[in-house]
Amino acid sequence: MDAFARSATRRAHVLLVEVPGQWRTRAAVERAVLTRGWSLAMSPADADVLAVCGRPRPQLEKATGLVWHQMSGPRVRVDVADDAPAAEALDQAQARLLGTEHHRHDSDSRPVAAHLLSANKGHDQESLNHGSMDHGDGDDGTMRHDGGDESGGEGMDHGSMGHESMDRGDEGDGTMRHDGGDEGGGEGMDHGSMGHESMDHGGHGGHGGHGGNGGNGGNGGNGGNGGMEMAPGGIALAEGGEDRDGLEMDVLYVRLGPVLPHWPAGLVLRCALQGDVITEAQAEILDAETQQRHAGPTAGPAAGLAAGPARILDNTVSLLALAGWEDAAAEARRVRDAVLEGGDRASCAVKLDRLRAKVARSRVLRWSLRGIRPLGHEELERHGLPPHLDGDTYDRLLGMLERAGDSNGKLASPLPLDKLPHLVTGLDLAAARLVIASLDVHELQPGHVHDETSGA
Amino acid sequence: MSEPSVTTVAPAWALAAVAILGALVVLAAALDGALTARGNDAASGAGGGVATPLWEAARLMRQRRRRTVEADGMLWRLGGAGLVVTAVLMVAVVPLGEWTIFDLDVGVMWFNAMDVMVWALVWLTGWGANSAHSLVGGYRFLAHGLGYELPLMFALVAPVIAAESLNVGRVAAAQENSLWFGLWMPVAFLVYCLGVVAFSVWGPFAPALGADIASGVGAELSGVDRLVFEVGRYALLAAGSAFAVPMFLGGGAGPLLPGWTWVLIKTVSLLLLFIWLRRRLPALRPDKFMELGWMVLLPAVLVQDLVVAVVMVWRG
Amino acid sequence: MFDGIITMAAIALAGVGSIYLLHGITAINADPLAVLPFQSGWQPEQHALSRYHVRWYLATLLFLAFDVEMLFMYPWAVVVAELGATAIIEMFLFLGALFVGVVWAWREGGLRWV
Structure with a gap:
């Protein structure tokens, strides 16, 4: 059995969460994951390890918490602070993945999906505008994670248990809910056991979490019961809207970000989807208020010098990966890491030239990126976007590789957030993701939430 | 039909056939692991990635399964598990040298029917999870299907015209002492290979599992559900490679070695080529590919079929 | 058998x-663990299963026409060498006619999305 657990953790899959401003940390973890022969996960279902890069602010912490619940287990959460060595964090993660007994225990005390749903319902609806207000206490509870990984992972659980305990009250008046009655009792038991565990780890902060969420639970109860008939499992059914051909098609509201690979950190795009076409979008930056105070440009030891080129290469990795070209993405990643490590300029330049030639040679890539969201000079000016975003997505990719060669390049100025929806409405998801990656976002500038319709 | 060109073996040999398919899957996954490790500069301690299939299988067997809220559980699992079964049913009609498990008169159509089944299975896997990303992935696969399926069908017809039979053994036999079909019908062979890569949701045809939609169809799969889905994709790729051997690569023809070794050698070569190809090409985006499939590939294979038909009539 | x-x-x-x-x-x-579908750390607002806007529905009709044609193609392929030139001419006139339809649909934008 031991050998089995060891084999099972030899190639763990890691889902990365990037706190805005912490792209270096994320890049370091990414490299550590790949060099040890592990793999990057694209969704929580595939992930064994949740690696949080930087200290998430309240709203991001909440999203991360939900993703943590979606990991099926064995699961481990590691919080990597900006100066912590990534490899050690992963060693720790691997060691913790091995503990089969611990994971069995963890798996016995997982909340049921329906519970998560109603417990979160109340504040989720508000979150787009005044997100974290009601969540403050709970987050103070979770801040403490960064101290030690062990309690960090557990702490999240307590937060969720807090949700859950509230939810059982809700269960009482809403017995028609699926998965209902029989689970309730069982949860109660588990809850007890979780309490125990928190004692073991000395994670008293977790109780803070309980208190914090308590207030919300009440809201959740009210929100959860409305529209029960039209909401199997507690989720509403999609409703119709006219599509561009005048047919009535269902509209799905899907949020992209914050926990999404190859996505600008902190960005949330709430898309109205008909099929896979974005007919409407709203952009938001998570933790916009708190972020300004705390984050700012990171001043790590090597900050400044190679920041610009490395950041551009990092975005190039995303764009190439989203275009489905793994070899080129891996190569771009290697060049990025060489630049970040501060290797000698000549060899970096040679590597970059090779990458640039490879990308420029690919006809398939050109064929697939040509013509996606061309932006002219006037349009760029009108929207206050930098002139180097000129052309279509393919041009922008080549432009990125060009700019990455400027070894004195600094980080680009922040991109105005409220222009993003306009750039992606009317595109399908694949194209929208490519466009956003091609904008070479280094930082986003919060603006007012802005609506954009497809008719525009 | 007159005397068969191959011998149908006892049903018990089916075990051997499945075992060979299994070995091909492991081999393919091992090579993919090795290439991935190389591409990522993985440390040598990681074993060069060759053991990836073992680690991944163990990992997924230990991982818990998931059930999304209000998922269509049965259809969802059916989709994932069905891929392996489909691949096994595909290889049933492939003769290994002179032996076959299932000597069907319309073996080529059988293969065709199986590859169309993949449409339903992949789509169901995406649809069943009741998750937006998976759903988008499922429909992306159908969109790809509309582009690759017709060229694939017409590509399968070319060897049939030349062999005057839909029996896979006879198609292989028709290449004895003459040029392999793959050599004198290169367009059909290329389009066929493209089709195999496509119905395995592999490489450039993987936008249904794309990074942009959190691995799409696979976004909600974990544990054994993901394992059978992934094994199914490799198995389809292997089955497609195996089927190419009697259709385009002369079946068991080859010097010195017995026929069955040649079938295996050719299958493995083609399979490894597909594996190697995965990382080398960007995705063919379904919306763009549809136009390519209909306006370039389809006419190209039609002309190929015409050429083959004319040659056959002219010859004799 | x-x-x-x-x-x-x-x-x-x-x-x-x-x-x-x-x-x-x-x-x-x-x-199996009961979970919410993944949505970047948010709860789903609606069930994903819905009337999905399939942008390529025109292509599906085209596909159907050609797919049915395969019914004729397979038997034809087996006997064409025997029947000779007339069989080729007949089949490819038919395919040609179908393909004219495809070209027309393509020019109308039926194979393009968005």
């Missing part, structure tokens, strides 16, 4: 079944 294929199917099904059974023993928990 069908023994072989039935055995193949049975082995495949048994194989998949036993992997699932084995997983029940080796997994840290045999019960």
